[in-house]
Amino acid sequence: MSADVKGENQLYDDINITPMLDLAYVLLVIFIIMTTASVQGIKVKAPLTSAAVSLAKPQTRAITVTRDGQLFLDTFPVTLVQLQEGLANYKAANPALPVVLKGDVDAQYEMIMAALEICKKLDITEIGLVTKRAPQE
Template sequence: MPRRRNRHESGITAEINVTSLVDVALTLLVIFMMTAPMMQGGVEITMPKARTQSVPSNEGLTVTVDKAGQVFIGEAAVRLDEFERQFPAMVKEKGATSVYLRADDGVPYGKVIQVLGLMKAADVASVGLIAEPEPGQQ
């Protein structure tokens, strides 16, 4: 009767090469750390400059008006008539206590006031206007 070999006598070991796994994990971590700031895009606009404090990006609900006059709730584009219907529902849904308006530097003042009026008509307690800090201001 042939003798059975135990695990140590066969010479075959079933081990995971942890070094390769760690190398891949660290490489992916570095890639994500480098690309994460680039992924925070949103709607591309040139904001006006003013003496201002920075607003935390995760706080509240943000409405954006781009250079073409297109209105965005967060990153979703909406027509102005849709905005009038959707905005109050989104404020209630998210329970937003802070609402912010970002507008491109080239948007006509009348368009900004029109969107601001629709935001105030939605019974929002306060609307903040977002601008970039002036150069040299920290």
């Protein structure tokens, strides 16, 4: 009987950390999902159109021209020279490189044409222009 009493009152030498690790892993997964969901590229106000087509393809690169004429390749600010070098590297890895051009509705047309000229020089033929679907009347 004295052995049973001693076993019930014995202090633990270690702490069970499994529930704490489970919580940490759940929080890590939530953090990863929320972080990747919020990274969608550079925000621009796209022009409206009545015909919209999905341009979602694997390894698609995005060129963005903001209202003030700043260029971005995916989410990184670039100059025209850096844009050409970056696209050339991607084109070397994938000859059928798809590119989407997102221009703000108030963007400088000259910068959009310069980006298109770079794509033409690099023989990039799969180019899509990002627009918003106009409301149906």
